[in-house]
Amino acid sequence: MKPEGKAIDIVAVGLGQAGGNLAAELSRRGYRALALNTATTDLSSLSTSGLSLPEEYRMYIGIDGYDGAGGDINYGRECITVNAGKIRERVSEHVAGADVVLITAGLGGGTGSAVAELVKTLSDLSLPMMVLATLPNEHESGIAKVNAVRAVNELVKESLLGWIFVDNSRLAKNYGDVSLSKYYAEINKIILEPIDALNQLNSREDISPIRSLDGEDFRTLLLSGGIITLATASLPRLTVDAVMQAVREGALHSSINPEGFQLENVSYMGVVIEAPEAMLIDTPYTFFEHINEQLKEETGGAAIHMGVYRLNDKHAPATIRLFCSSQQLPDGISEMVAQAKREGGQLRAKLQRGLTGLDLGEIEEYELFRSSPGTIRRPRMTEGSPSEIPPRLPGKGPARPTAPRNAPVISSRPQTSIPPPSAATMPDRDAYDQMVKEFKESADDDVKKRVSERLEKDQKSDNSLVRYYAVRAMSKLDPELFAAALQAATLDEDATVRAVAMKALNRS
Ligand SMILES: Nc1nc2c(ncn2[C@@H]2O[C@H](COP(=O)(O)OP(=O)(O)OP(=O)(O)O)[C@@H](O)[C@H]2O)c(=O)[nH]1
Ligand SMILES: [Mg+2]
Numbered sequence: 001m002k003p004e005g006k007a008i009d010i011v012a013v014g015l016g017q018a019g020g021n022l023a024a025e026l027s028r029r030g031y032r033a034l035a036l037n038t039a040t041t042d043l044s045s046l047s048t049s050g051l052s053l054p055e056e057y058r059m060y061i062g063i064d065g066y067d068g069a070g071g072d073i074n075y076g077r078e079c080i081t082v083n084a085g086k087i088r089e090r091v092s093e094h095v096a097g098a099d100v101v102l103i104t105a106g107l108g109g110g111t112g113s114a115v116a117e118l119v120k121t122l123s124d125l126s127l128p129m130m131v132l133a134t135l136p137n138e139h140e141s142g143i144a145k146v147n148a149v150r151a152v153n154e155l156v157k158e159s160l161l162g163w164i165f166v167d168n169s170r171l172a173k174n175y176g177d178v179s180l181s182k183y184y185a186e187i188n189k190i191i192l193e194p195i196d197a198l199n200q201l202n203s204r205e206d207i208s209p210i211r212s213l214d215g216e217d218f219r220t221l222l223l224s225g226g227i228i229t230l231a232t233a234s235l236p237r238l239t240v241d242a243v244m245q246a247v248r249e250g251a252l253h254s255s256i257n258p259e260g261f262q263l264e265n266v267s268y269m270g271v272v273i274e275a276p277e278a279m280l281i282d283t284p285y286t287f288f289e290h291i292n293e294q295l296k297e298e299t300g301g302a303a304i305h306m307g308v309y310r311l312n313d314k315h316a317p318a319t320i321r322l323f324c325s326s327q328q329l330p331d332g333i334s335e336m337v338a339q340a341k342r343e344g345g346q347l348r349a350k351l352q353r354g355l356t357g358l359d360l361g362e363i364e365e366y367e368l369f370r371s372s373p374g375t376i377r378r379p380r381m382t383e384g385s386p387s388e389i390p391p392r393l394p395g396k397g398p399a400r401p402t403a404p405r406n407a408p409v410i411s412s413r414p415q416t417s418i419p420p421p422s423a424a425t426m427p428d429r430d431a432y433d434q435m436v437k438e439f440k441e442s443a444d445d446d447v448k449k450r451v452s453e454r455l456e457k458d459q460k461s462d463n464s465l466v467r468y469y470a471v472r473a474m475s476k477l478d479p480e481l482f483a484a485a486l487q488a489a490t491l492d493e494d495a496t497v498r499a500v501a502m503k504a505l506n507r508s
Contacts, residue, residue, distance in 0.1 A: 003030040005203035007215030011098035017042040018106020024053040025188040034094045036061045038079045038111045039068030050185030069110025071496045076114030084121045101127045107151045108136035108144035116154035130162040137168045141494040145340035164228045167258045194230035213307030224268040226325035229257040235318040238279045240290045250322040258332025266299045270323035272307040432469040459485045464494040475504030
């Protein structure tokens with residue numbers, strides 16, 4: 001079932017919105033693709049032009065009644081665990097016979113950041129899995145960055161055949177003037193072009209091989225078990241120095257992948273040179289050998305696969321396509337961890353690079369959403385009236401002891417679980433879920449009023465997590481009732497808060 005003209009049968013499985021969009025781009029390029037999402041809204045956006053995937057290749061993996069993970073990585077994980085059987089069945093049917101199963105995801109949101117859980121879920125199937133994951137943009141929220149570095153840390157511990165990290169910040173710098181409506185469709189083309197180009201090198205009609213990098217070479221490179229970076233450069237002249245310069249530059253400053261791939265860490269390298277006849281005729285045979293030797297030296301003995309092709313277009317500049325695979329995380333990822341630490345505000349320990357994982361310091365323990373798989377998005381207690389349900393204490397402790405069922409009601413005001421303002425402590429997600437439940441279940445207007453006032457107050461909090469929980473609660477309750485607060489939240493400095501508010505207002 002190999003797609004026509006491709007050396008390797010790559011099949012995409014996208015997770016979350018970015019993952020689905022990237023899978024749609026692979027589908028446009030002729031590959032099989034499937035999109036998994038916890039949000040029906042995200043899945044239905046895959047019918048837009050430029051980002052389209054037929055409905056039969058979109059699979060909802062949410063928990064009934066909820067639309068998306070809203071940045072909550074634990075909920076993303078839980079959705080995958082709850083739907084594990086269904087996912088395994090659908091994916092194994094979809095990827096049958098694939099040479100590579102490319103799992104695509106955007107790290108930062110709650111669904112895509114749970115990609116390691118998807119890898120674990122599929123591990124029983126013994127598939128040839130690789131992951132392509134985007135890293136958040138610089139301007140994205142601290143929550144997105146913490147989610148992303150934790151996801152990277154989990155991912156590099158999984159036994160995969162390769163990892164491709166994509167630096168959304170670099171893409172935004174280079175392609176920031178593309179219109180908003182076409183932006184993701186356009187950058188996804190740029191992200192996937194280099195892999196697709198190498199995969200169809202030998203069936204292109206605009207080039208002919210002088211020394212080919214064949215399908216088996218490409219398979220060896222792709223499945224070399226490292227972190228991959230790809231780069232493409234144009235050269236006006238073909239000299240050993242110019243090619244070496246382009247290779248060094250491409251590894252260090254790819255426009256797609258994180259920066260800082262050091263040549264000495266590269267274990268596998270592919271270099272393809274495409275040049276018009278006029279350039280090739282002036283190039284001695286030793287050029288090829290010199291480049292090969294120099295690359296071996298600078299990489300400290302990497303396996304080098306080279307190809308040279310004649311371009312039919314006589315006036316085109318030469319193109320260099322570079323593929324590197326390394327056992328070390330590039331410096332650009334360390335920079336993102338540093339940002340997450342700064343912006344998380346509580347994160348200290350130093351970064352250690354390497355495939356054994358990142359030392360995330362406190363990020364590892366930093367429970368942004370205060371939930372654990374299996375406890376979230378469901379009423380936590382089934383007995384008793386809502387007023388008997390205590391909130392969880394902020395911090396580590398268990399739920400407060402419940403008052404005996406027959407205990408006298410001390411306050412004459414209707415009892416609610418509204419938590420104390422949490423200025424000095426970590427905000428507690430369960431408490432906000434509890435407020436939503438009480439608002440919905442109570443017939444007492446006073447309870448509803450107190451919950452509303454509390455949420456509106458928290459929407460103005462200095463703490464972005466408190467604002468996030470408040471806005472998320474409003475969006476679950478009645479976006480029309482909270483229209484003014486939600487409108488204000490669309491201007492929030494935190495991108496995740498803005499996104500949740502905008503989504504709620506669009507729904508209402
Ligand atoms: N390169 C690229 N990045 C994207 C695309 N769509 C979203 N992103 C980025 O991917 C990251 C995660 O966003 P989403 O994919 O929307 O999040 P999600 O996985 O759906 O998670 P939830 O919405 O929380 O359920 C963010 O950093 C976005 O900027 C896309 O099509 N291409
Ligand atoms: Mg989403």
